Amino acid sequence: xxxxxxxxxxxxxxxxxxxxxxxxxxxxxxxxxxxxxxxxxxxxxxxxxxxxxxxxxxxxxxxxxxxxxxxxxxxxxxxxxxxxxxxxxxxxxxxxxxxxxxxxxxxxxxxxxxxxxxxxxxxxxxxxxxxxxxxxxxxxxxxxxxxxxxxxxxxxxxxxxxxxxxxxxxxxxxxxxxxxxxxxxxxxxxxxxxxxxxxxxxxxxxxxxxxxxxxxxxxxxxxxxxxxxxxxxxxxxxxxxxxx
Amino acid sequence: xxxxxxxxxxxxxxxxxxxxxxxxxxxxxxxxxxxxxxxxxxxxxxxxxxxxxxxxxxxxxxxxxxxxxxxxxxxxxxxxxxxxxxxxxxxxxxxxxxxxxxxxxxxxxxxxxxxxxxxxxxxxxxxxxxxxxxxxxxxxxxxxxxxxxxxxxxxxxxxxxxxxxxxxxxxxxxxxxxxxxxxxxxxxxxxxxxxxxxxxxxxxxxxxxxxxxxxxxxxxxxxxxxxxxxxxxxxxxxxxxxxx
Numbered sequence: 001x002x003x004x005x006x007x008x009x010x011x012x013x014x015x016x017x018x019x020x021x022x023x024x025x026x027x028x029x030x031x032x033x034x035x036x037x038x039x040x041x042x043x044x045x046x047x048x049x050x051x052x053x054x055x056x057x058x059x060x061x062x063x064x065x066x067x068x069x070x071x072x073x074x075x076x077x078x079x080x081x082x083x084x085x086x087x088x089x090x091x092x093x094x095x096x097x098x099x100x101x102x103x104x105x106x107x108x109x110x111x112x113x114x115x116x117x118x119x120x121x122x123x124x125x126x127x128x129x130x131x132x133x134x135x136x137x138x139x140x141x142x143x144x145x146x147x148x149x150x151x152x153x154x155x156x157x158x159x160x161x162x163x164x165x166x167x168x169x170x171x172x173x174x175x176x177x178x179x180x181x182x183x184x185x186x187x188x189x190x191x192x193x194x195x196x197x198x199x200x201x202x203x204x205x206x207x208x209x210x211x212x213x214x215x216x217x218x219x220x221x222x223x224x225x226x227x228x229x230x231x232x233x234x235x236x237x238x239x240x241x242x243x244x
Numbered sequence: 245x246x247x248x249x250x251x252x253x254x255x256x257x258x259x260x261x262x263x264x265x266x267x268x269x270x271x272x273x274x275x276x277x278x279x280x281x282x283x284x285x286x287x288x289x290x291x292x293x294x295x296x297x298x299x300x301x302x303x304x305x306x307x308x309x310x311x312x313x314x315x316x317x318x319x320x321x322x323x324x325x326x327x328x329x330x331x332x333x334x335x336x337x338x339x340x341x342x343x344x345x346x347x348x349x350x351x352x353x354x355x356x357x358x359x360x361x362x363x364x365x366x367x368x369x370x371x372x373x374x375x376x377x378x379x380x381x382x383x384x385x386x387x388x389x390x391x392x393x394x395x396x397x398x399x400x401x402x403x404x405x406x407x408x409x410x411x412x413x414x415x416x417x418x419x420x421x422x423x424x425x426x427x428x429x430x431x432x433x434x435x436x437x438x439x440x441x442x443x444x445x446x447x448x449x450x451x452x453x454x455x456x457x458x459x460x461x462x463x464x465x466x467x468x469x470x471x472x473x474x475x476x477x478x479x480x481x482x483x484x485x486x487x488x
Contacts, residue, residue, distance in 0.1 A: 013398055017260055020396055152264055154257055154423045178445045179398045185430050201422045 007142040009173035011162040011180045014149035015111045027141045028118035029132055029165065030231075031125060032148035033157040035086045036108025038125040038219040039071075042088040044238045045225050047097035051236040053109040054102060063102040070102040076210050088218050107148035112231055115146050123229035123236060126161060130223045133168035143173065145183075156186075156201040157219075160194065163187025164222075194220050251386040253417035255406040255424045258393035259355045271385045272362035273376055273409065274475075275369060276392035277401040279330045280352025282369040282463040283315075286332040288482045289469050291341035295480040297353040298346060307346040314346040320454050332462050351392035356475055359390050367473035367480060370405060374467045377412035387417065389427075400430075400445040401463075404438065407431025408466075438464050 012018055031037050040051055054060050057072055057079055064070040064082060071084035071091075078085025086105050103109060115121050119141065124132045136143050145165060147158035163183035166175060175181065190197040198216060199208075227238045256262055275281050284295055298304050301316055301323055308314040308326065315328035315335075322329025330349050347353060359365050363385070368376045380387050389409060391402035407427035410419060419425070434441040442460060443452075471482045 013257060014261065016264070017258065017397065020260070150422075153261065154426065156422045156425060159426060176444065176449060178394075178400045181400060181441075181444055182398070182403060182426065182430055185433055186426055189429055189433050197425075200420065200425055205420060 006174040016152040023118040032108030111148040121231035250418040260396040267362040276352030355392040365475035
């Protein structure tokens with residue numbers, strides 16, 4: 001039997017289920033593997049100073065008019081009139097260094113806003129998976145992984161990330177949450193063949209139609225970055241900025 | 245590649261996600277393995293003529309006062325003042341033969357009511373799994389499996405049923421729905437060890453506290469009944485009554 005005093009680890013399979021969870025005092029890890037939280041990690045690797053997540057395209061446009069760099073994606077495609085879409089490759093450029101970036105996406109930025117009751121909100125992706133695991137183990141607070149899904153529906157890739165994170169920290173948390181058990185089961189079976197599994201999924205098939213197959217391959221790489229972006233006061237920053 | 249013309253098979257992981265699905269013209273299979281839809285199957289095996297599913301305990305009480313047999317469960321326990329709770333063993337009695345039964349449960353009867361836009365609603369459990377599979381293959385209509393969950397949260401046992409049904413009919417339906425792929429993946433891994441897997445889950449742990457462990461074992465039996473209860477005009481009946 002697990003000890004009663006252990007902190008808990010739960011998985012919210014889509015943002016539509018968030019109202020059922022009490023986030024107070026807990027750490028949320030938001031994930032949107034294809035592609036918002038993966039691309040955010042890329043932008044930080046390439047020197048972005050901060051990301052301002054906004055829910056609506058109109059809000060992003062207000063920022064654009066005031067001169068900020070803006071990324072906007074809806075239904076998997078860049079919204080016309082903005083600097084960037086949602087592909088990780090969009091952010092692999094020198095000119096973003098030390099800039100602020102405003103970002104709005106179909107699912108990921110929405111999930112961040114819906115998690116605002118949490119004590120802390122971290123940005124998780126396969127790219128920084130181990131760094132997120134290390135952080136939540138070190139802090140020893142109850143964790144809720146929020147999968148961004150696709151328009152409030154369940155998706156496989158975010159669930160796989162939740163399962164991967166659960167597998168890395170399972171000795172440190174109480175994990176009798178059904179969604180966590182499901183996510184970890186799927187991860188355990190598919191971890192050595194992620195790409196072909198994801199390709200079966202409806203979201204990936206939508207991506208294939210959009211010709212952004214290489215984004216999927218990039219976003220499934222594990223542990224190429226060693227930092228954890230955090231949402232604080234409406235901004236996303238990496239630790240080096242937060243502790244300044 | 246699957247043919248475009250194939251009918252679709254989707255899984256709704258909790259009733260909270262039902263508003264995202266268009267049920268019009270489709271067949272819904274409602275499942276609440278622990279225990280509503282399993283117990284309904286038992287009641288039909290023991291000769292119940294029809295079940296009237298109601299959402300609220302108050303509505304069930306109105307029927308009780310008018311003299312009907314009533315089953316009411318909340319939070320896993322029989323509600324005081326009613327004839328039966330939600331255990332399959334409650335319905336293994338002769339005196340229910342040819343009677344009408346009013347039933348309200350925490351999750352299952354709610355899921356039935358929320359599925360009312362569907363063309364047909366079937367009652368699915370492991371007890372009549374193959375019969376449900378045969379029926380939906382024969383009818384060749386698009387199918388949505390509605391998992392009743394636990395108070396709108398995801399649960400493992402209903403997802404396992406969805407995965408088991410998916411596995412039986414996968415050659416007949418288009419199955420690129422992420423939730424279906426997830427459910428089938430979990431089923432494929434755990435199908436030979438259902439009981440110990442279910443015992444890990446939060447719902448089963450709640451059941452253990454209630455001392456109804458034998459209900460779980462009973463409800464995980466496969467294909468002991470060969471009929472498919474159907475919801476029509478607010479009543480649940482089995483085929484022999486529907487065709488009279």
